[in-house]
Each structure stands twice: as structure tokens, then as C-alpha cells.
Amino acid sequence: MDLLRYGERRTTYQFVRDTLSRAILTGQVKAGERLVQADLARQLRVSTTPVREALRDLAAEGLIRLDAHRGAVVRELSKDEAEEIYRIRRLLEPEVMQRAVEWISEEEIEQAAEIQARADAEDDPTRWVELNRQFHRVFVQSAHSPRLAGIVEALQGSASMYILAAMLHGGRRLDEANNQHHQILQAVRDRDVEAVREAILNHIHGTVDGVPDLGKE
Template sequence: MPDSALLEFSQPRRTAHQFVRETLRRAILTGALDGGTRLVQADIAAQLEVSTTPVREALRDLAADGLIHFDPHRGAIVRELDMTELVELYDIRKALESLAVRKAAGEITEAQLKSATELQDRMDRESDVGLWVQLNSEFHSLLYRAAVSPRLFSLVESVQDAATIYVAHSLAVSPGRIKEGNREHRSLIQALRKRDGEKAATILESHLDATLETIVTANSTEDQAEPEQATKRTRSSRR
């Protein structure tokens, strides 16, 4: 990544620690920092014009959220998920997030419904996959906060972040899923507006199932493409 690239993901300054954490989180969740990328504290500090102390604190937070891990020899690495772990994550997401929308159906305010609709309007217009993924996270977080259950929200957010790394990548391969997701979001808002928690949970579970299927398909497509690309390179080298 170029020396100034992280600045594209910088967030409004709060504390230096929060600034670095949210900037790195956004870069990871939008796919700008790929799985397996090494995060060097000194390089990040130089790019974001901070000391290494807030960078070190931010990396600890991201590790706790499951977005990175620490290798004894290479330091902080953007985490890569395998398909088995991803399926497990989505099982957990379905359990937690369906509970959250059931609770939200009885608590959500008109102001929150209005904000969700406005966010979805922006998502309908958004053509950039990375920005759509960011708005998607904001949309889901808004609905889950409406459940008025801080402990549940904290659990949901950590699992959601860990899975979002794959979402951005899969949508780049299958952009048609974005329109489907937008329609499902509209149905979810409608169910919450009617205070129908069971319907909202059913829509949410189907939404997550479809997203998981897109991720698995995208991963399968890439796995098939790699041997073909290797074969082409071999043939080219023989000419």
C-alpha cells in the first residue's frame, strides 16, 4: 500500500488512539488491507502522523475484535478466515442478530426508522463496493442498537466485523448481490415499522444466508481461477 494510502480511510479526529483504530478498521473492512497484510507500527504511525503508542493500542483493539492477529515473528497481520470458520461465524450471526431485530421491533423509534431509510437511500445510489459495505455496516448497527441491549450489541458488532472482511471481497466478484441486499433491507425496515419481530428475524436470517452463499461462491470462483492463471503463466513462460 502506498505511503499515503491509509489517509483515504482516515476518520474525524478524536483521540489519537480512536483515530488510528477507526482508520485501520475502515481500511480492513473495505478490503483495502487484504487478509495476510503485515501491519508495521512505524509505517502506520508515519502515514497517519501519530506516534507509535496509539498505533500499538489500536492494534490491540483490532486483535480483540478478531480483525487482526499477532504472529510471533511477523507482528500484526490482517486476519484471513477459512470457510469453516466463516460458516461458524454466520451461524453465530444468525442467532445473535435475529435476537437483536426481535428486540428492536418493540423498541425502535420513528427517528431510528427514518435514519435507517435514509441510509438505505444512500446505499441504493452507491456504486462503490467499499463504500456500500461501510454503509451496510452502519445500517445493521443502527437496527441492532435499537434493541437497547448494550451487551448483545457488543457481541453482534464483534462477530459482524470479523465477517465483513469477506463481504467486501465477495461483492466485488458478485456485484448483483448488492441490489438483492438493498431489497432485503427495505423489507426488514418494513417489518420493523410494523413491529413484527418474527418477520424481521426471518428476513434477517434469509439475508445472512444469501450473503454467506455469495461469499462461498466468490471464494470457490477464486479457487478455480488460481490454477487456470498458473497454467496460463506456465504456457506463457514456455513460449
């Protein structure tokens, strides 16, 4: 596999993490494939330290699993897991968005709007998924609840591969998801708690309903 062409250099750690994440999400690295630290470091022309850190984070997000005997292995997608992730998101994210409405600054709202403007113009599902994470991260961070933010961001990271699967192989459309983002953004601008809770639940339902039948692990 040629991973280097997928990367855009930021910090070394971010470069490795984003490169591996994109390769997994696009299917360049297949489910069940081993990720060997030394091999990845050589391909990406970095030391093993940022590779080890990136693999640890990808495992926390659910993109890979760390096996005592095989090392890092890319995980299979599972409809059951997608439903579990989104069931928990439905419980937690309305609370996040309610807190965001209460605490978010005008500067943060404009930051989310700028990210969404890029998402509106994006027709590549992989790049859109990255912008989607950035969009939601603004609200999660503005909720002023570090523990809740850590849990929700991990869930959103785990959801990324399912969002992409829904975009590429299921019934999820970019324009539909973008429209839902605009509804969320408008509810936040209006400081409307009920509207924002309804908008985030509608958004979450739209994604999990679009995930194709991937079978059971």
C-alpha cells in the same frame, strides 16, 4: 503501501481504524502482511497510541491477528470461518431484531432509513460495506442489550471482509442486499416480529451463500 489517501479525518482513532480497515478490505494491505505500529504511525502522521488502539479493535473483529513474535498480521480469508461467523449470527440476530422491534424509537427508524438511502445510491462495494455496518448498528444499539450488542457488533465486524469478498468475487449483489435491507426496515416499521426475524435470516443466508470458495486455513 500508501495508506494516507484512504483516510478521511475524524477523530484520530477513528481515522486510523477506518483507514486500516478499508485498506485491508480492499486488498491494499495483503493477507499475511505485517502491520508495524511505528511505520503506520509515521505514514498516517499520528502517534502510536491511536494505532495501537485501532489494531486492538481490528484484531477483535478478526481482520488481523496479534502474533507474539510478528506483531499484527493481516489474516487470511477462510470459507470455514465465514460459515462459522454466519452460523452464530443466525442464532443471535433474530433475537436482536425482535428486541429492536420492541424498543426502537421512530427517530432511530428514520436514522436507519437515511443510512439506507445512502446505501441505495452507493455503487462502491467498500463504501457500501461501511454503510451496511452503520445500518445494522442502529438496530443492534436499539435492542437495549449491551452484552448482546457487543457480541453481535464484533461478529458483524468480522463479517465485513466476507461481505466485501462476496460483493467483489462471489455472487452477492448490491441491489439484492439493498432490497433485503428495505424488507428489514419495513418489518421494523410495522413492528412485525415474525417478519423481521424472517427478513434478517434471509439477509444473512444471502451473504454467506455469496462468499466465494476461499479454501481452508
